[in-house]
Amino acid sequence: MTIRMIARLDIKGPNLVKGIHLEGLRVLGTPEQFAKAYYEQGADELLYMDVVASLYGRNSLLDIVARTSREIFIPLTVGGGLRTLEDIQQALRAGADKVALNTAAIRNPTLVQDATTRFGSSTIVVSIEAIRKPDGHYEAYTDNGREPTGVDAFAWARQAAELGAGELLITSIDREGTGEGFDLELTRRIAEAVPIPVIACGGAGTAQHVADVIVHGKADAVCMASLLHYHLIKQDGKKRRAGLEAEGNLEYLKSRRGFSKIQGTSFPAIKAFLGTQGMICRQPAGETVHA
């Protein structure tokens, strides 16, 4: 079973952004540039998440999806603000291969069933964003980690799988953006409870963290953001700064500060490291990617 390595790109308006605990968003560049770089590095999949769509109903994401899917030939999952079957249809028509549902699915679980019946299980990813409570249980949140639901994350994970979801995207809001490592208990308990693939998200700061969530968290796929983004910016900062469109908080990019807990790295380096740990990843062929 090959472990999938996925680049997660959070999108606000025309920009790639990154926050901590899904908040305090920094602008990092344009999503298409990062997506292309990750494709060329050997990413196995891409995830585009519109981080404000649930709040404002905005979906400028579709234009970005359409542009990306013309030149990037790996699976692309799109999430953020998709509420209806028509929204899903639009995302697929723009070029997405799968969609990730959170807020709308938890409010109306029937949507998962309707969507899998219409578009096939393999097209529907249910995204669960969870916070660990002092008593040890995990609560699912919606609206990109802002709204508590009172729903138990494990019960919801089992229900989503029973409703026909093809995969689960599990994000620890506690760890998200911190670089402190994945919430291994959250990922493992869900991976052991459902028969469908589980994608771990939130907290990757080093290649070792990625290895840990595969071995101890039982993840089938791993989503990464900060450790890829900050590495790419460092390598190629000037070019990217020139390409970004001004919207939102640009202070981080202007300051050129590093981000201490996160050891920036690339897909080839992560996959090579996992290989030394006995894990199987897709190694892209030696040929260069034709641009």
Next chain:
Amino acid sequence: MRRSSRPQVAIVDYGMGNLFSVKHACAYAGMEASTTSTAQELLAADAVILPGVGAFGDAMAMLARRDLVSVLRDIAASGKPLLGICLGLQLLMRESSEFGRHDGLGIIDGDVVRLEGGRDHGRAAKVPQVGWNRIHRRGAQAWTGSLLDGVPEDAYMYFVHSFYVRPVDPGLVVATTRYGPAEFCSGLRQGNVCAVQFHPERSGPDGLTIYRNLAARLPASIPEVQHA
């Protein structure tokens, strides 16, 4: 009337699955692709791609509703390049046992059976298989001359499926893939008909090689002479 000198490819649109990535991959490889569900456009194209994601029985019903079953059989018999992808490969077979027995297009003799889970390199092999897996060359048969020409041996391709095909004639198998306890046919060829279980349009540069090979074997139509 052809406005373009690029080869014309018709992608069969029968309401199953995302055709946009197939279309984009065709464009990237220099082909002019259109999605269609009419016999006329399929017959006029230089090549036909039969994609698809979903249930076998539903797909055959959709093809039948659009009167495309005999058209696709005619295209396969005509010598025109026909590429089946994922469910499009499975539909070429004689029959499937997915949720009951269903007749397929019968272009290739053989059947479609369910993938079994199990263990794979110490981890659970879940069904459906969703992810990257290797394709292996079958015996001594080289990929030269097939749509896999130029794809590195044991290359990784992207799979999403719960079923696989078993052609009666093992000589048709050009690639195999191992998953759990099974080694299944992930690519086959019968004359002008080529088909793969994986998604070449989602398999990075190695997958795009298949689209380039398809483009290379099609005649670029001659641009019309411009009259002053």
